[in-house]
Amino acid sequence: QVQLVESGGGVVQPGRSLRLSCSTSGFTFNNYGMHWVRQTPDKGLEWVALVWYDGSIKYYADSVKGRFTISRDNSNSTVYLQMNSLRVDDTAVYYCARDPVPREVRWYFDYWGQGTPVTVSS
Amino acid sequence: SVLTQPPSASGTPGQKVTISCSGGPSNIGSNTVTWYQQLPGTAPKLLIYNNSQRPSGVPDRFSGSKSGTSASLAIGGLHSEDEADYYCASWDDSLNGPVVFGGGTKLTVL
Numbered sequence: 261q262v263q264l265v266e267s268g269g270g271v272v273q274p275g276r277s278l279r280l281s282c283s284t285s286g287f288t289f290n291n292y293g294m295h296w297v298r299q300t301p302d303k304g305l306e307w308v309a310l311v312w313y314d315g316s317i318k319y320y321a322d323s324v325k326g327r328f329t330i331s332r333d334n335s336n337s338t339v340y341l342q343m344n345s346l347r348v349d350d351t352a353v354y355y356c357a358r359d360p361v362p363r364e365v366r367w368y369f370d371y372w373g374q375g376t377p378v379t380v381s382s
Numbered sequence: 383s384v385l386t387q388p389p390s391a392s393g394t395p396g397q398k399v400t401i402s403c404s405g406g407p408s409n410i411g412s413n414t415v416t417w418y419q420q421l422p423g424t425a426p427k428l429l430i431y432n433n434s435q436r437p438s439g440v441p442d443r444f445s446g447s448k449s450g451t452s453a454s455l456a457i458g459g460l461h462s463e464d465e466a467d468y469y470c471a472s473w474d475d476s477l478n479g480p481v482v483f484g485g486g487t488k489l490t491v492l
Binding site for chain 2: 303373
């Protein structure tokens with residue numbers, strides 16, 4: 261069965277960096293686009309970033325552009341989110357999620373990980 | 383949130399409940415709608431895609447529809463386990479995009 265497992269969350273000071281990982285199994289990873297989506301009680305769900313199935317194309321929300329970098333390692337079926345220059349308003353639970361159609365991007369999410377919490381605080 | 387949902391809804395077991403999602407021309411008006419269910423303490427789960435299609439495993443008492451710049455999720459024959467938060471989402475052609483969500487509706491089964 262499809263599984264996505266995030267790790268790497270934690271408490272970090274403003275301005276510092278954190279790298280999230282999402283390890284996957286149960287499907288042919290290198291055929292699917294992968295997203296990061298975050299959730300806060302105040303702002304709800306917010307799409308963060310997408311990496312194409314082959315890593316060739318990446319998109320970012322304006323709120324993280326220039327600070328976050330999404331990447332993937334198809335040999336290890338893992339997607340990453342490098343978060344630099346973290347701000348207090350980046351505090352959220354971060355989910356990785358799969359785009360549903362092989363070798364296309366449909367901009368919705370058919371499988372989600374359990375989430376990893378990130379707290380940015382001094 | 384770019385998409386507007388009522389913050390809460392409720393019903394008794396067996397009832398039908400409808401949750402609305404209101405958007406605009408750049409999102410729901412020109413793109414498909416997705417619905418997610420989030421049970422307490424868990425990650426969101428895909429419930430409806432392409433306005434009205436259900437992934438395998440989603441009971442047929444969940445149905446989605448779209449008209450103009452609004453969409454609706456209907457849950458027929460409420461079960462206690464349907465108590466959850468429900469979110470709508472859509473692609474957005476404007477600077478809001480690419481993906482926008484509703485603020486979520488907390489469904490209580492009385």
